[in-house]
Amino acid sequence: MSTLVIVESPTKARTIRKYLPKDYRVEASMGHVRDLPRSAADIPTDLKGLDWATLGVNVEEGFEPLYIVPKDKQKIVKELKSALADADELLLATDEDREGESISWHLLQLLKPKIPTKRMVFHEITAEAIQAALENCRQVDQKLVRAQETRRILDRLVGYTLSPLLWRKIAPHLSAGRVQSVAVRLLVNRERERLAFHSGSYWDLKATLDKNKSPFTATLIELGGQRVATGSDFDPATGQIQANRNVVLLNATTAQALRDRLIQTDWRVSQLESRPQTRKPAPPFTTSTLQQEANRKLHLSAKDTMRIAQKLYEEGLITYMRTDSVHLSEQAITAARACVSRMYGQNFLAPKPRQFTTKSKGAQEAHEAIRPAGSAFVLPNATGLSGRELDVYDLIWKRTIASQMAEARLTLITAQIQADNAIFRASGKQIDFPGFFRAYVEGSDDPDAALESQEVILPTLTQGDALVCQKLDAQAHETQPPARFTEATLVKALESEGIGRPSTYATIISTILDREYAIRRGNALEPTFTAFAVTGLLEQNFPDLVDLRFTARMEQTLDDISTGEVNWLPYLEEFYLGDKGLETQVKEREQGIDPSSARAIHLPNVKAEVVVGRYGPFVVMENGDAPVKASLPQDATPGSLNHEQIEQLIRQKLEGPDKLGLHPETGEPIFLLSGRFGPYVQLGEATTENPKPKRASLPKGVTAEEVTLDLAVTLLSLPRTLGLHPETGKLIQANQGRFGPYVVVDPDGEKEYRSLKAGDDLFTITLERALEILAEPKATRGRTKKEALKNLGNHPGDDAPIQIFNGPYGPYVNHGKVNASLPEGVTVEEMTLELALPLLAAKAPKGKAGTKNTTANKSTPKKTTTRKTTPKKSTQSTSTRAKKTTSG
């Protein structure tokens, strides 16, 4: 007989197994095993008709939750049950936080063990820690479980009460939630600030000064005893200098005049100041800070970062990647310090081990900080990793090492320089001892500030020194609106408010993008019209729920529930059914919310109304008694739309499309129109006989204003025939496609495509050049060609190579079109041809398959964007939700 231990993740199961006695069996629950029904399909048949079944909470009967085992967990539960049958003791070893405690409780409810059962908790996987945990087991903490259940129910009530309201008032398939709606509101509020922003301009002077042939620069700060205005003196609402600021504002003329006067005067050092500064290293990574840094330094999305971190974790290279703790274990500190003294020397070691404390709200700290795993950190170049995986590991390694390094010591030097009645300032920064800078400098969200961290050397100066002014320039500046959120800054903001959890930051962003509350433009997240409409409705009717502090207050109550100071049921009753309660408020306000005004958005910079419609946003402009409506381009957002664009759209609607002119040969009119996919030109009018006249999109980078009749004629002349293939006699054409210009052989038959190279031009390319390009092999899809991790040799059957590649789910063996994962516990190094053959045989397609299926490598153009509608299987994931796709 034996003891069954249940943990959350299979990787953790594998690691702790070796610290447990032989007869202990460790299994993973894969996170939560029960939940409220997600949709109608999850509701048991006997409860189907009940009005509270979809909500999954019987609010009239003591807020009793309806728990089900989701489809993807049924197999796991079955396996756990059968493992339990062979055990004579059960240890529940899920994480020691609210969610972990709840998982243990649900396991108890489901498995109903008849054998002795205990709750085991540990924070570190070492022989001693596990031993200590075995000796100090306890029972499941019911109060903590209740706190989790309250959280779960509250989130369900918010989400499943507000979302339907949005369907009724704005558009179907929208969503609202305690976390996502606040995140969207942050984006919207920032965009509003940007829209209300008025830029101001100011000038100053920049001098290049010299002493003993070492030039340095200084900036004008004071004139005639008055400070010279800078960006922070402006009122963002007006673009003017704020009231009560005693400053001089220079413009182009006054700055130039001042320049001409000062260049002739004497320059002298009037004041010198130098002060020492020390800098401490940043704490080791949490999920949130890792995502931020990977976004700033490696330009990875939160989702990509997590996928890579998961991989590193599974390879045993780093500790758990979903954590809110900055705590380092004894083992980690020792390992980091050993690395520092070996690689940088004793000088660079922090005199005492440095331990950090978590400051973010609501942290639960069930895990360590993210750091290289083990008691001796693997050096980045010894990991065998490459590409992004190596980059992320390197980042984690450096940040961890740096946290145990000595402080950096700097000297900041400020010199004031007098030139007649003007004062200039020069700042220098000298690094006296780099300390942890050697290993790691935290990235910045502000590129200007990032520059600042570099050393700026000033020559040795003394008060009264005479200086030579080599150059003096007047420079113009403009105040900038506050920057849009990026993934990094949004995650940072959410975390500091205690909103969302490490396991959810990446999915919060995915949800916002999936629901089209925001689009990603460059690194920035830009809120859409839908986001404005939804945020407006929620702010007007449920201000408390979209308040940044709502989650913090909820967390406080949950803490009080877990200590027994607050009773959970009255809290939920008040929250949902009370006078100010959610359900009460929805019922009260439902009538008053007019759908057409909820869908309408008024923007300060635009004199028309934008309406969120079934087919995307459109503008409505008053025009006598029949308002004019016009669709907006698909990527239009409140922040990208300007009044000229709208006027053009409206004018086109009123006067018909702009006519560019007549076709020089056929005499047909050529129109410039604007559609959902941007501007395009059209030859002739659409009539009933010819409903689809020839059309062509403008090439990238050409705006509607720049289009000439010539360009339109050339675009409409496409495809351009280059000639016949000298060998096969097949037609060769050049054309403009979704991925840019290309050439094609046999456009009505076999269709062999190649993209044009950087130097080639669609309109001048010759048949000879086209043949050259066509002779080259097709470029491999994706960014980089995959390199095999290891070659195992050739298959005895067909002599084709068998190789190991790195895939999204770990390394796998490849032979032709057959892929197979490595057996559990076998490393890439240990794999051999002999081990691979049976794996491949088991995966190989049976019978005749294999010959036809060449599509994988051939042309399978993705239908729409990168978002593919994946199989109906994974009903869990939000990103796989079927979408209304308007392309084809």
Place this chain on the structure above:
DNA sequence: CAGTGAGCGAGCTTCCGCTTGACTT
């Protein structure tokens, strides 16, 4: 791919937090 935005309507959409999984004629 390309000019719409209301109406009749069955049944459905949706939350947050834990965790990995891997389709076929």
